[in-house]
Amino acid sequence: MARPGNGSDGPAGTTYDQGVSVGDPPPPIPGARLLFSLDPATAYLNHGSFGAVPIGVQRTQQRLRDEVERNPMSFFAHPGLTDRIVHTRRHLAHFLGADPDGSALLPNATAAVSLVLQSVRLKSGDEVLLTDHGYGANALAVRRQCRRDGASARTVALPLDATDAEVVSRIRGALRPGKTKLLIVDQLTSPTAKVLPVRAIADAARQHDIPVFVDAAHVPGMLPVRVDRLGADFWVGNLHKWAFAPRGTALLAVAPAWRRRIEPLVVSWEHDAGFPLSAEYQGTMDYSSWLAAPAGLFTLRTLGVEAVRRHNAALAAYGQRLVGASLGLAPTDLPDPGAAEAAMRIVPLPSGIATTQPEAHALRQQIADKLATEVAVNAWGGRGWLRLSAQIYNRPEEYENLAERLPPLLASLR
Template identity: 50%
Template sequence: MSRDTTELSEQGWETTDLADIRAEWDLDQARDHLNHGSFGAVPRTVRRAQARWRELSDENPMNFYRELRPPGVRVARQAATRFLGAEPDSLALVANATTGVSTVLASFALRPGDEIVLTDHAYGAVTMAARRFATAAGARLMIAQVDLAASDEEVVSAITAVMTDRTRLLVVDHVTSATARLFPVHMIAQAARDRGVATLVDGAHAPGMLPVRVDTIGADFWVGNFHKWAFAARSVAGLWIAPAWQERIRPLVVSWNEEEKFPGAFDNQGTVDDSAWLALPDALDFFASRQPKRLREHNNALAAYGQQTVAAALGTDLTGVGGDPSLSMRLAPLPASVSDRQDGAHALSERIARELNAEVAITRWRDRGFVRLSAQLYNSADQYDRFAAGLAALLR
């Protein structure tokens, strides 16, 4: 598929600029990394910052835990709060979005007969967490079926259609993982609030990919990973809680800050390695230095190019698949012969890695198989060209 390299691949960046930026990552150059969305990729400067925190903890553990770590965590938390445009002391640091979801569910008072609503786009571990806590309380899950190409109004309608007078909590994605959909979380939260239902937004992919102002969404709870699109080390996420709920939500693990109010109670989790938290300000500085608006435009355009290129090579139709222009992840449908294989996603992902030297996410939703492609500054258009041609040959 032909392209204008300046328009598609560079998106306003000078070629030398991109070369310098790509050198910030120590990714294996023998393969194409087209799956930033799953685990992110940590720039060298952030890894160095994290390593320095680990060195400090090993050089003098007493001094580290007594003098260095507490203010370091507070500085990191404050940096995360500013990054998300939130009010001071409205956000705690947790390991990842799944931890944040489980934290809210563990503290949310459910009674027998109560209901939690999710959609059929929900992340698998989030659905499992909701099922565990609902079952323990004698509550039940309600799953809203949301079509892949549903309009914002149709998304809201599908979700509210399964709500009843027993619905207590709605868990909804900001950006869906398996289907790369941007949900209208402002509209959804308002509709839930009108019905007296609390909303927990799983924003795992939002920080960095989207310009988030978390306290304007209208949700009761929101959690997002910094180690995906904001260049942080793994694992660090922010758990935002509306003021009315802050006294009720407690950390999953009881530790020495237990008596403090939110968010300080979350700051001390014993001797866990929280060097990723401590290096978060370095990651957010790196993100800011990459000109966020320009970065997003580059990634979004490159993801769209990858989607179109792979779909064209496979001969699959993008009608109804979607692809929001503000997202750096896109779906390309797999041929029906591949989609029909119930256990084929993991096997295909392994085969792609082994035979094509490429890393992608293979997802399955409503018995359809997709390649989920991500785009980041270290990617280039020729990587999607190469992958598209290789995948088409592999699936013949």
């Protein structure tokens, strides 16, 4: 297979020999790759799974850990610790357009799901409604809570190419007033990289007084957002993916009507203070990731939030078209995420490949081992999907190399 760039259709960009235009990649952000400590021998095209922490933010977190170890008693027992947590929470909440007094710092979006499920207090006969685009761990948490409470979980199917209006219509039709006690939707789905119209979904659910939990794990830093304008009862976003925070940093925003009803997963010394401190303070937990998170936002703002978003979205789209063309797919065969800033894209794999999650995990590992490339592979809707991310440290040639080497690897699996 010819490498991209062997042919050209002029200003529109490069083409493969089979005539599929893949366009031009965006210009790199100068010096961006030097901000990270990623192994240069590996093409890291999977920022969406665990993020990558800039070196400056790593050092900020290490200084905080050093502060702890110089005098653990002074750090953990000092009354100023909760003040530092509150200050950090306010900084992050302001960035996301959330009410800092109604938000709490948590380790990740998954922890927020369990906390909310516990606080909603399901009972026998109740149900939780999910979509088939949701994060797998959330479904596991829902099923466990439903088993404990005698409730049930139900899933509404959303076609990958559904319009926003179709998505809202399908979810509205699946709601069961009086029975559905919680609706969980993703703002940007993990397995399918699809942006859902969460504000319109929340409006539809509110007509029946059904609370909505929005899993926005990938939103902070990638997509512009004003949490206080979405109308969600619960919203959580991870800042350790696209906002350059250390791993273990998420913000859960809770609507006023629910704040007094939030029950922390672990009861600790700030329990009587109520939400949000009751959910945040957990004794000798490592708070360094939270306290270093503003350094991640400083890095993002220094680079230029909009410049980073434009670069990443354009590079992800370029990589999707490039890899798709290498598999014989036209641009119209490639799913559109539904937002111009989306920095994750998916590519359908050939029929019969990675159609189950174990097979998807195995293929991901083979791509890592044999092609020195990290990607995400998911089985969804009876088909395998390759998910590509783009971040400022990525280069066009990483996607070009994957496009050249992936087809022979897939052919060897048949």
